[in-house]
Structures are given as C-alpha cells and as structure tokens.
Amino acid sequence: MTSRSVCVFCGSRPGNDPVYAAEAEATGTMLAENGWRLVYGAGDVGLMGTVARAAQAAGGETFGVIPTHLLKAEVGKTDLSTFVITENMHERKKVMFMNSDAIVVLPGGAGSLDEFFEVLTWRQLHLHQKPIFLLNTAGFWNPLLALVDHVVEQGFADASLRELIRPKDTTADLNAALRTALS
Numbered sequence: 001m002t003s004r005s006v007c008v009f010c011g012s013r014p015g016n017d018p019v020y021a022a023e024a025e026a027t028g029t030m031l032a033e034n035g036w037r038l039v040y041g042a043g044d045v046g047l048m049g050t051v052a053r054a055a056q057a058a059g060g061e062t063f064g065v066i067p068t069h070l071l072k073a074e075v076g077k078t079d080l081s082t083f084v085i086t087e088n089m090h091e092r093k094k095v096m097f098m099n100s101d102a103i104v105v106l107p108g109g110a111g112s113l114d115e116f117f118e119v120l121t122w123r124q125l126h127l128h129q130k131p132i133f134l135l136n137t138a139g140f141w142n143p144l145l146a147l148v149d150h151v152v153e154q155g156f157a158d159a160s161l162r163e164l165i166r167p168k169d170t171t172a173d174l175n176a177a178l179r180t181a182l183s
Contacts, residue, residue, distance in 0.1 A: 007102070010041075024050040062077075103116075
C-alpha cells in the first residue's frame with residue numbers, strides 16, 4: 001500500500017514550451033521514485049498524460065479520476081492502478097482531493113486554475129491542512145503569484161493567503177519540499 005498520495009492538477013494540453021512536458025515527466029518519475037501515488041485527472045493527453053505515463057514507467061501507483069463527459073476529450077487512461085469515473089467535475093475534484101495528502105499544480109489552463117483556487121480557498125477557510133505547491137516551471141505561475149499579491153495589497157485577503165502557496169521552480173525543489181511535507 002502506498003504511504004502517501006500526491007494530487008497533481010495540470011493541463012490537458014502540453015503548452016507551447018517543451019520544458020513544461022519535461023518537468024511534468026520529471027514530476028511523474030519523482031513521485032514514483034518516492035513511492036508516492038499519483039492522483040490526477042485520468043487523462044492521457046497534455047501534461048496529464050505525460051505525468052501519468054512517467055509515473056507508470058517508473059513503477060508508480062496511479063489513481064485517475066475523470067468525469068463521464070471528458071472520457072473522449074481527455075482520452076481516459078484506463079490502464080491506471082485505479083480508474084474512477086465520476087458524474088461531473090465537482091465530484092472529480094472532490095475524489096481527487098480526498099485521496100491525496102498534498103496538492104501540486106503544474107502549468108495548465110482554466111481547469112487547473114479552478115482546481116488550484118478551490119483547494120486554496122478550502123485551505124484559507126481551514127477546511128484542510130494539505131500543502132499546496134505550484135511547480136513554477138520557467139516562471140509560468142509568476143503572473144498568478146503577482147495577482148495573489150495584488151489581492152492581498154488591495155485588502156481583499158490577509159497576507160497569510162500568500163503563505164499557503166508554496167511555489168517551487170524545479171522538480172528537484174518540489175521533491176525536497178514534498179519529502180519534508182509528507183514526512
């Protein structure tokens with residue numbers, strides 16, 4: 001049985017810079033090498049597929065969750081250790097969150113932002129204590145971090161909000177941070 005599980009939210013597209021896929025692959029490998037189960041959106045496309053294939057190739061356990069309406073679009077990866085189909089996006093996020101000990105957000109689009117802000121809001125409201133990491137590959141999340149700083153500066157959130165977000169520039173940095181957080 002896997003001791004810890006890490007939820008990875010990321011894009012269903014690869015992005016324009018090949019470094020995004022390289023870091024996604026490194027993340028999947030790193031999770032498996034640490035014996036941590038990958039919990040993710042069960043797609044076999046974009047960064048999602050890259051993370052999962054890398055975790056599998058390194059012998060890792062994979063737990064994928066996908067809503068019925070995305071089975072075709074995200075090419076549901078049915079060869080995972082655990083493959084769960086939900087009725088909707090809300091259930092997907094809940095199942096992913098409930099089956100993880102830490103959250104990692106790789107580059108992605110609106111879906112990844114939605115997932116990030118939901119778990120961040122829950123953390124801000126003290127509904128969980130799971131660490132939230134942003135893999136800030138090539139500075140991808142810098143505009144988001146600046147926006148959060150702006151929200152705090154304008155008085156719409158306490159400065160403690162920024163402290164709930166743990167940006168890491170590389171998979172090696174993320175690995176070290178996860179080892180500490182999950183020990």
